[in-house]
Amino acid sequence: MSSQKESTARTLTVALLVCLVCSVFVAGAAVALKPTQVDNRLLDKQRSILAIAGLGDPSMSSAQVKDMFKGTISAKLVDLQSGKFSDAKDPVTFDPLKASKDPKLSSVLKGSDDIAGIKRQERFSTVYVVEKEGQVDTLILPVRGYGLWSTLYGFIAVKGDLNTVVGMGFYQHGETPGLGGEVDNPKWKGQWPGKTLFDEDGKLAVEIVKGGIDAQSPKAVHQVDGLAGATLTSKGVDNLLKFWLGQNGFGPFIANLRAGEA
Incomplete structure (x- = not known):
């Protein structure tokens, strides 16, 4: 025993x-x-930023991405409350997503203020700027919001007029392949370049529409076809763009930058 x-x-x-x-x-x-x-993860994000801004492609090597990013794009911190550039944090090392979980650096969003479904919003965010001859040539803004199954993280790039879209895409999400996952489809992403965010009165007008775009409509220049069979993901993308380009997001910053007061 x-x-x-x-x-x-x-x-x-x-x-x-x-x-x-x-x-x-x-x-x-x-x-x-x-x-x-x-x-x-940082390299994947930088590769996405370059591709969305029309400055590179997914096939670039790690060394090419780092060299091009370092030599072409500047990271800058924006205070979302004032809508102006800030030196409160180092824009290179500051992590807006981490800050969004810190009560000291973020605030709770409730009801209609949270159309993107992000729950908390950071006070400061990092934007990326391509400058030529001292002027903004391309502005790349981070965007995120809830789709059907996941939060989509991406960027939208606009020309120096702060209105014309250069590109839009996501570097991370968990949407259904073949449905909401079609946000990664080059054909769908190819609809974005040339679209405009604001109408002649300066009102945010960009939108994702269901059922196809009427090419004869004056609104067509602001519209992108929704994803087939993925209504909720399409609505999520529409909501996140309206949030981040609106008054609670980068709207005031865009207005200040356009007026030379950022």
């Missing part, structure tokens, strides 16, 4: 030691790989 107990105890001890050693290895690997994972 004692021999059986010894055997059982020995087996449990060995199993415990094996589990402990494996845990140490897994934890060590996770810690060691974290910087690489962070760097890869």
Whole structure:
């Protein structure tokens, strides 16, 4: 009986030691790989920004992305409350998504103020600017909002007139492949360049429409066809654009930048 107990105890001890050693290895690997994972996420985001701004393509190497991003695009911090540039944080290292979870750096959105479904909004955000001869040539704004199954994270790039779209796309989401996941379809993304965000009166007019665009309508220049079979994802994209380009998002900043007061 004692021999059986010894055997059982020995087996449990060995199993415990094996589990402990494996845990140490897994934890060590996770810690060691974290910087690489962070760097890869940043690289994917930079690659998306370049592609959306029409400055590169997904096939670029990591070195090409870093060199082009460093030499072409400037990160700048925007105070969403004042609608002006700010030096309160380092725009290169500041993480707006992390800040949105910090009560000291964000605020709760309720009811109709939260049409994008993000729940909390950061006070400061990082925008990306391409300048030529001291003037804004392209402005890239981060956007995010809830679709059908997930929050979509992306960017919209506009020309120096702060109205004409250069490109729009998402670098992260969890929408259904073949349906809401069609936000990644080059054909759908190809509808965005040349569209305008605001009408002649300066009112936000961009929208995603269901059932096709009437090319003869004066509104067509502001409209993009919705995703086939993905009404809720299309509505989510429409809502997130209205939020981030509106008064609660980058609307005041765009107005100040246009007036030379940002």
